[in-house]
Every structure is written in structure tokens, then in C-alpha cells.
Amino acid sequence: KAGVTQTPRYLIKTRGQQVTLSCSPISGHRSVSWYQQTPGQGLQFLFEYFSETQRNKGNFPGRFSGRQFSNSRSEMNVSTLELGDSALYLCASSAGHLTPNEQFFGPGTRLTVL
Amino acid sequence: AQTVTQSQPEMSVQEAETVTLSCTYDTSESDYYLFWYKQPPSRQMILVIRQEAYKQQNATENRFSVNFQKAAKSFSLKISDSQLGDAAMYFCAYRQGAQKLVFGQGTRLTINP
Numbered sequence: 001k002a003g004v005t006q007t008p009r010y011l012i013k014t015r016g017q018q019v020t021l022s023c024s025p026i027s028g029h030r031s032v033s034w035y036q037q038t039p040g041q042g043l044q045f046l047f048e049y050f051s052e053t054q055r056n057k058g059n060f061p062g063r064f065s066g067r068q069f070s071n072s073r074s075e076m077n078v079s080t081l082e083l084g085d086s087a088l089y090l091c092a093s094s095a096g097h098l099t100p101n102e103q104f105f106g107p108g109t110r111l112t113v114l
Numbered sequence: 115a116q117t118v119t120q121s122q123p124e125m126s127v128q129e130a131e132t133v134t135l136s137c138t139y140d141t142s143e144s145d146y147y148l149f150w151y152k153q154p155p156s157r158q159m160i161l162v163i164r165q166e167a168y169k170q171q172n173a174t175e176n177r178f179s180v181n182f183q184k185a186a187k188s189f190s191l192k193i194s195d196s197q198l199g200d201a202a203m204y205f206c207a208y209r210q211g212a213q214k215l216v217f218g219q220g221t222r223l224t225i226n227p
Contacts, residue, residue, distance in 0.1 A: 033215070056213065092159075
């Protein structure tokens with residue numbers, strides 16, 4: 001079974017631009033979660049989608065948004081990029097959105113904002 | 115809000131020896147799950163071990179085991195017979211019900227040959 005894939009793997013943008021990151025979960029998984037990883041703040045939860053509905057949301061400004069499609073693929077969008085948005089963005093998928101289901105992580109997208 | 119604390123930013127151990135990584139957490143819930151994740155330099159986060167709070171028996175996965183002290187809200191990871199491939203960032207994480215995963219700040223583990 002193919003693992004979680006994220007595209008692109010690396011991205012360079014300038015302040016004020018917007019960016020869209022993509023995550024394809026493991027086949028059959030319906031839950032997708034997004035995390036931001038930075039040296040200063042560590043791993044922080046952005047949001048979780050299950051069956052095309054946002055189930056949980058972290059404490060991020062409205063510039064961060066996401067969606068999930070009927071095939072469970074998910075996209076994350078960041079508008080009006082700021083320097084502080086530079087981070088590794090990780091996507092994780094699981095079969096359901098309840099605790100016993102293990103989350104499988106993708107390799108991440110490294111976003112650099114100049 | 116739940117918090118997870120890893121007090122050791124860095125640890126090192128000689129190959130083949132045993133090392134213990136510490137983790138404490140804060141919660142008022144009685145039913146939750148705790149995890150240890152490994153993130154090697156390749157950046158792919160991998161689940162190492164999972165502990166259900168309602169289980170008194172400590173989880174074990176091959177060379178990896180935990181010491182779960184529910185009353186003390188402590189969840190340490192012991193790695194036996196350390197191998198070079200164990201070098202990575204290790205994250206302790208907490209999840210209650212259908213809520214988000216809450217991660218600690220991580221411990222960078224170095225294995226000395």
C-alpha cells in the first residue's frame with residue numbers, strides 16, 4: 001500500500017503570496033490532519049478533515065484554510081504569506097478520526113517564505 | 115488545555131546501551147492515549163509505540179518499552195540495545211477522544227558508535 005504523499009516537497013514563496021499544499025492519504029483512509037512544524041513552536045495542529053468535513057481546528061489565523069475532497073485527498077491553503085509561515089507542513093492520515101486509529105505521516109512540504 | 119513536556123532537548127547513548135526519554139503531560143481526563151513518535155533526519159514521522167490510559171500494563175514493541183505512571187502523569191520511553199538507526203528526534207504525544215494530537219517539544223537522540 002502506498003504511504004501518505006505530499007506535494008510539492010519544497011516550496012519557496014515571497015511575502016504576501018498564497019500557497020496551496022496537497023496531501024494524498026493512504027488508500028482507504030478518510031481522515032486527514034495537518035500540522036505545522038517549526039524549530040521554535042514545535043509541532044502544532046492545524047486542522048483535521050474527515051469525510052470532507054472539518055472536525056477539529058487548531059489556533060491558527062484565518063489565513064490558514066483547508067478542504068478535503070470526496071476521494072479523501074486534502075489541500076491546505078495559506079494566503080498572504082508571512083515570514084513566520086516558513087515551516088515544515090506535515091499531513092497525516094488515518095482510517096477514522098477516533099483515537100484508536102494510528103496516524104500515518106507523510107514526508108512533509110518544506111515551505112520557505114522570503 | 116492539555117500539555118506535553120519533554121524536559122530533555124538532547125540525549126546521547128552508546129551503541130548497544132539503554133536510554134530512557136522522559137515525558138510528562140497535563141490533563142484532567144481519565145481516558146486518553148499516549149504515543150511516542152520518531153522523526154529521523156529524512157523527516158518521515160513514524161509511530162514507535164502507543165499506550166492506552168485505561169491499560170495498566172506498559173506497552174512494549176521489541177526494543178522499545180514505556181513506563182506509564184498515570185497518577186504521576188509520566189510516560190517515559192526506554193530503548194534497549196540502542197542501534198545507530200535509532201538516532202532521531204523523538205516526540206511524545208497525547209490524544210483524548212477525537213481531539214487533536216498534542217506533541218511535546220521533542221528530544222534529539224544521538225547514538226555514539
